[in-house]
Amino acid sequence: MRASHQKIRVRFKKTVSPTYDIRISPGLFGDLPPDIASIVGDARVFVITDANVKRLYGRQLMTGLLNAKVDAWLIDFPAGEASKNSGVVNSLHTQLLEHGVRRNSLILALGGGVVGDVAGYVAATILRGIKYIQVPTTLLAQVDSSVGGKVGIDHPLGKNLIGAFHQPEAVYIDPLVLRTLPEREFRSGLAEIVKIATALDESFFNYLEKNAGKIKQRSLRVLTELITRSVQLKAAVVGRDELETGLRKVLNLGHTIGHAVEAASNYTLRHGEAVAIGLAAESGIARDMGLLSALDYERLLRLMRALRLRTSFPGIRSKEKLRRALSTDKKSIGASMKFVLLNGIGCTLVGVDVPSPFINALVKTR
Ligand SMILES: NC(=O)c1ccc[n+]([C@@H]2O[C@H](COP(=O)([O-])OP(=O)(O)OC[C@H]3O[C@@H](n4cnc5c(N)ncnc54)[C@H](O)[C@@H]3O)[C@@H](O)[C@H]2O)c1
Ligand SMILES: [Zn+2]
Numbered sequence: 102m103r104a105s106h107q108k109i110r111v112r113f114k115k116t117v118s119p120t121y122d123i124r125i126s127p128g129l130f131g132d133l134p135p136d137i138a139s140i141v142g143d144a145r146v147f148v149i150t151d152a153n154v155k156r157l158y159g160r161q162l163m164t165g166l167l168n169a170k171v172d173a174w175l176i177d178f179p180a181g182e183a184s185k186n187s188g189v190v191n192s193l194h195t196q197l198l199e200h201g202v203r204r205n206s207l208i209l210a211l212g213g214g215v216v217g218d219v220a221g222y223v224a225a226t227i228l229r230g231i232k233y234i235q236v237p238t239t240l241l242a243q244v245d246s247s248v249g250g251k252v253g254i255d256h257p258l259g260k261n262l263i264g265a266f267h268q269p270e271a272v273y274i275d276p277l278v279l280r281t282l283p284e285r286e287f288r289s290g291l292a293e294i295v296k297i298a299t300a301l302d303e304s305f306f307n308y309l310e311k312n313a314g315k316i317k318q319r320s321l322r323v324l325t326e327l328i329t330r331s332v333q334l335k336a337a338v339v340g341r342d343e344l345e346t347g348l349r350k351v352l353n354l355g356h357t358i359g360h361a362v363e364a365a366s367n368y369t370l371r372h373g374e375a376v377a378i379g380l381a382a383e384s385g386i387a388r389d390m391g392l393l394s395a396l397d398y399e400r401l402l403r404l405m406r407a408l409r410l411r412t413s414f415p416g417i418r419s420k421e422k423l424r425r426a427l428s429t430d431k432k433s434i435g436a437s438m439k440f441v442l443l444n445g446i447g448c449t450l451v452g453v454d455v456p457s458p459f460i461n462a463l464v465k466t467r
Contacts, residue, residue: 118268118343123248123336125329127321129275130158133236134165137209140234140270144205146173147197149220151180154212154238157281162211162236174200178219182368185215185254187263193223207232207270213239213286214246214372218264221252225267235272239282240290240324241373243274244297244331249339249349260360266344274332276324289373291316291408292355296380297331299401300354301338303447305330306404313407350451354441355380361426362414374411381405381412386459387442397446427460 137146146166150159155177166173176196178184197206210220210233217235224233237247253264279287298305308330309316315323335352342349359379363370370378384401387393405412427438438460442453 118250118266121269121271123272123274123332125243125274125276125325125332127275127277127325129273130162130236130278131165133162133273134169134171136273137166137207137234138169138171141171141207143172144207145201145203146171146207146209147200147202148173148175148209148211149193149216149223150175150177150211151184151213151216152177153180154216158238158278159211162209180212180215182215182255182372185219187254187256189219190223190226190254193219194227197223197227202227202231204228204231207234209234209236210247210269211236211238212242213237214242217242217246218252218261219254221250221267221269222254222264225252225265230267232270233267235269237272237274238278239286240279240328241286241293242290243276243279243328244290245293245335247272247274248332248335250343251345260364268343274328276321276328279319279324285371285374287319288377288408288410289371292373292377292380292410294327294331295401295405295408295410296355296376297334297352299380299384299443299446300351300441300449301334301447302330303445305334306446310400310404310407313404316408347451350441351449353451354443354449355383357427357438357440358382364426365422366414370414375414377405377410378412378414383440384443386440386455387444389459389462390442390453390455392450392453393443393445397443400446401443 148159148162155175159175159177163173163175176193178189208220208224208231210217217237221233224231235247237243250266250268251264252267253261256262295309298309312323338349338352355376356379359376362378363372363375381402384393384398388395388398402412438455440453440455441449441451444450
């Protein structure tokens with residue numbers, strides 16, 4: 102007798118994750134311990150950080166948490182992109198399991214984008230997913246990577262190829278911690294801010310132009326404004342397209358070439374440095390394709406120069422390296438190369454087919 106087939110449909114009540122708050126305020130870092138205490142109760146908190154941030158802020162946070170009677174453990178790994186791998190994730194899984202992680206435990210990701218991506222991925226995968234909070238400490242992480250729930254690690258075949266969408270419970274942003282950030286890291290974060298403004302909001306772009314001097318001096322007032330506006334813009338996009346099926350792709354402006362340049366530099370460039378180069382190069386393509394006016398192109402390059410962002414890199418002269426790197430980029434499909442391109446300042450098009458002569462021309466002339 103043939104068994105009759107049943108159709109069982111799995112229905113999800115929600116297609117998006119619950120909402121969460123992003124708090125931004127100078128001095129917020131000091132408020133963390135009592136806040137965390139009230140969120141977790143008796144549950145164990147695992148603070149995951151890198152070796153640098155542990156020294157600068159990790160120990161201080163642990164003292165605060167223990168004083169607030171939070172059951173907290175601190176785990177660190179070596180700083181830098183090289184730690185975004187399965188070996189580090191495996192070691193973190195082991196340490197969490199050995200220290201009694203439970204479904205109600207909380208991970209607190211304290212650090213830059215690397216810590217946020219790795220600790221968030223560990224939170225997404227351990228025991229099929231536990232809660233985590235982002236406490237970003239680099240400008241790049243504060244304006245970009247801590248918001249939106251993209252977590253993951255690199256693979257020998259490419260960057261960020263292994264990962265998940267796992268939204269944090271909350272994000273705590275304290276611009277005061279940027280005081281200790283090295284200049285190169287600071288500029289790397291500025292590149293993502295310029296990307297967000299250029300992609301989405303001309304009035305924010307105007308603000309950056311007017312305040313370039315104060316930005317370079319790291320004026321706390323101006324930095325807080327930059328972070329707030331960047332996060333508002335990113336959160337609005339992510340809220341409408343959590344899983345990057347459409348609109349969210351605008352945030353990849355500068356990243357198709359940027360990721361390729363980052364790989365071609367063997368990751369000697371900071372992520373934001375590569376994004377700045379990618380943004381300039383892709384804007385050159387948009388101008389050559391008649392999508393972006395020469396005036397807007399010049400305006401963007403002027404702002405980038407005013408903020409001391411590098412806009413060219415000898416590595417992209419190597420056609421072969423660039424092509425190879427582009428072909429492993431997640432955003433390219435087969436032979437047709439899709440780009441996110443500017444159609445004006447604050448106006449972005451996604452999924453633009455770029456014929457190879459435009460890419461070749463860029464490689465030849467820069
Ligand atoms: N998930 C996302 O949506 C997303 C978005 C953008 C970038 N990223 C990822 O973010 C990573 C880059 O992040 P990053 O630029 O923050 O790098 P990072 O995490 O490596 O931090 C840079 C350096 O600054 C140090 N540091 C951190 N905070 C400091 C502070 N307050 N004072 C002094 N030093 C401090 C770190 O120890 C490290 O040496 C890349 O792996 C990139 O792929 C992810
Ligand atoms: Zn980026």
